Amino acid sequence: MPMPVQDRIEFLAAPRVAILAVTRENRGPLAVPVWYDFRDGEVLVWTRSSSRKALLIRKAGRFTLAVQHPEPPYGYVTVEGPVTTWQPDPARADLVRLTTRYLPADAAARFVDNTRTPDAVLLGMRPESWISGSPAS
Structure with a gap:
């Protein structure tokens, strides 16, 4: 049964870890697990601008994110929608905020400092369509 909006x-x-999916020509969609943030109605994903997913998202202009609770x-x-943000060299604070959703603050800061690359990009998407499901109450 679909979830209420709120x-x-x-x-x-x-x-939660999400699966990001984006179309590819002559193949099934690329689907990869990602950490993400959701703030002010926008899904944010940190990646490298040279990554396969970023290149495909740039070409498609949109992507899908699927999130589940497995228990x-x-x-x-x-959620699915167009890219609304393409921010090269995102601020360290934005990356730490995203990563802190998954790691304690100290570990998140170290993770960002150790994995951030010169081609880092923060991608954003405002969902145009939503599909949801939960057990019947």
């Missing part, structure tokens, strides 16, 4: 927003805002109560939210 429930699906709260579900997407929780720190009872099961649920999922899938």
Whole structure:
């Protein structure tokens, strides 16, 4: 059964690993796990501008993000929409904020400092379509 609007927003805002999917020519979509942030109605993903996913997202102009809760109560939210942000060399604070959803603050800062590359990019998407599901109440 579909989630009410506020429930699906709260579900997407929780720190879960997502699967990002983007179309490819003459193949199935590329689907990869990602960390993400969801703030002010925008999904944010940190990657390298030279990564396969970033190159495909730039070409397609949009992507899909699927998030699930694999334990009872099961649920999922899938969002899709156009790229609304393409921010090269994102601020360290923005990357630490995203990473802190998944790691303690000290570890998140170290992770950003150790993995940030010169071609880092922060991608944003404002969902145009939502699909959700949860067990019947």
